[in-house]
Structures are given as C-alpha cells and as structure tokens.
C-alpha cells in the first residue's frame with residue numbers, strides 16, 4: 001500500500017487498492033499486478049469473483065424521485081449485458097425496485113426477510129434464503145417489514161455506542177426500544193455494518209452488488225453506503241439538486257468520520273434531462289462540482305417507465321432505446337473503476 005503511493009495512483013487504482021487491502025490480495029503498483037498475500041502471483045488482472053469481493057455500488061441521493069431505482073435497475077441491467085453477475089439489493093422500505101423487477105409478492109412475504117438479516121444477529125446468514133432470481137440479476141427484495149428497519153438500526157447503533165462508552169445509556173434499556181436488537185447481538189463501535197456483514201455471509205458470489213437506497217438520510221442509507229463504500233449519485237438537472245448534493249456530501253463526510261471509512265464517488269447520473277436552459281446550467285454545475293468524476297446524462301424517456309412497469313430493465317424491455325447506451329457507458333466505467341479488465345462477454 002505504501003509503495004503504491006509513490007506512483008500517485010489514479011482514482012480507479014486507489015479504489016482497487018482499498019479493495020485489495022480488504023482481501024487476500026495486495027496490489028503491487030510497479031507491475032500493476034495483484035499478488036496473493038499467501039504467496040503466488042494471482043494473475044495480472046484479478047476479477048472481483050477471483051478476489052472473492054464483489055464490487056459494491058450504493059445508488060443514493062436523499063432527495064426523492066431523482067431516479068435512484070431507475071438507475072439501479074438499469075445499471076444492473078447494463079452490467080448483466082456486459083456479462084457480469086449482479087445482485088441488486090432493495091434497501092428502500094417503499095420496495096420500488098422490488099416492484100420494478102416484478103417481484104411484488106416478495107414484498108409481502110413472511111419472515112425471515114431482509115429486515116431480519118439486517119437487524120437480527122441470528123438471521124444474518126439468512127440473506128441467501130431471501131435472494132430471488134430475476135432473468136437479468138439476482139435480487140434481495142425489500143419487504144413490508146423494512147418499514148421498521150430504520151428504527152431497529154438506529155437503536156442498534158445507539159446500543160453499540162453505549163456498549164463502547166460513547167453514549168451514557170444502558171444498552172439493555174436501549175435495546176428494549178427495538179424488536180430484534182439485543183446487546184449481545186451488537187458488537188463494535190457502531191452498528192452500520194449490518195448489510196456489510198449480511199453480504200459477506202452470502203454463499204453465492206457476484207461481480208457486483210448494487211444497492212438501491214431510500215430517499216432519506218438515516219441509518220438505512222448509511223448502512224448501504226457503509227457496505228458499498230462507493231456511491232453513484234442520480235440527480236435531476238434542476239436547481240433543487242444543488243442542495244441535495246450538498247446534503248449528500250455532508251452525510252457522507254459525517255459517515256466517513258463516524259465509521260472511519262473512505263467513500264468513493266463513482267459518478268453522477270444527471271437524470272430526466274431535457275433540452276432547456278435550466279438543464280444545461282445544471283449539467284455545467286455537475287461538471288464543475290464533480291470535475292474528477294464522470295457525469296452521465298440520461299434523457300427523459302417514457303420507455304424507462306414502461307420497462308419499470310414490465311418488471312425489467314430497458315435492456316430486456318427494448319434495447320433499441322437510445323438510453324441503453326448511456327447505461328452501458330456507466331457500466332463500462334464501473335468495470336474500469338473497479339478493475340475489471342477482462343473483455344466483456346456479451347450474451348448473444
């Protein structure tokens with residue numbers, strides 16, 4: 001890691017370095033190769049699956065209706081089109097991604113669900129049983145029980161802080177405010193690792209985990225960003241996005257400090273773009289504020305709404321729609337940023 005810094009790694013390499021540090025591999029910058037900590041040279045390019053660590057992406061913006069769910073589904077569809085194995089996690093209690101992939105029944109399914117995997121230590125391993133297969137990706141659906149998840153995760157975080165001495169309160173008394181949280185079930189300085197731990201326990205390996213997050217700042221969103229350490233930000237090309245982006249930066253900065261992590265911005269998806277002067281001004285603003293990151297433009301297209309209603313991404317619904325090219329650009333950039341260098345295997 002130290003050696004790599006002499007080489008002033010690019011943003012993509014920094015991202016790989018951090019991931020490599022969390023795996024059995026280290027990144028040797030002079031040769032640009034991954035070397036197994038156990039000894040041998042793994043290969044000159046290690047796929048996520050080889051390294052055992054899927055790339056994780058949290059699609060987030062606390063402002064409602066910016067296109068988080070649309071972007072999550074269609075970027076997942078584009079990654080699938082590039083031959084990647086994708087798990088989409090619907091972390092939003094509204095369950096829009098679950099609905100938008102035609103999995104309404106799962107939203108009303110009986111426990112254990114994602115809620116239990118996130119909030120009950122005994123069910124952490126249960127995420128495998130929650131995964132549903134969709135033609136384009138696997139899905140961890142949201143569920144009506146997720147309406148209680150924000151409260152559980154808030155209490156769990158307080159219990160963790162109380163146990164660590166950061167909050168002057170009795171952990172047992174605090175845990176009684178929740179349904180599933182117990183003092184024994186919470187460990188460490190915070191409880192933001194609920195999704196991270198549940199994902200680590202999955203039997204099946206994926207190239208990507210794409211998380212669709214809810215439209216509010218809170219523990220659920222923090223849990224998604226903590227698990228992914230990478231954010232993809234859909235934002236409308238309108239003036240309200242300036243405040244939304246400022247708040248997102250504040251939230252991520254606070255999370256980085258609380259959890260002692262670094263969060264990378266993978267890019268911004270300017271969404272529902274039209275050819276108005278306001279849209280052009282906002283696109284210029286995104287380019288200026290996110291000067292180091294890619295900014296993509298997704299135009300307003302009714303086909304995206306129709307694909308949602310059909311329970312699939314644009315790639316399955318109608319891949320002749322021009323916006324598929326933008327989502328493929330996003331997917332290509334993610335592959336580059338995460339170090340997938342193998343040529344894509346595009347299914348015929």
Ligand SMILES: Nc1ncnc2c1ncn2[C@@H]1O[C@H](COP(=O)(O)OP(=O)(O)OP(=O)(O)O)[C@@H](O)[C@H]1O
Nearest residue numbers: 064065066067068069070215272299300301304305
């Ligand atoms: N580029 C687009 N063109 C046309 N319609 C779009 C586009 N992007 C999103 N929509 C539509 O806008 C609405 C909001 O999009 P979406 O649900 O993806 O936003 P969201 O940020 O996930 O919302 P929430 O904050 O409620 O989770 C949906 O009806 C969706 O179909």
Ligand SMILES: [Mg+2]
Nearest residue numbers: 068069092096
């Ligand atoms: Mg949504």
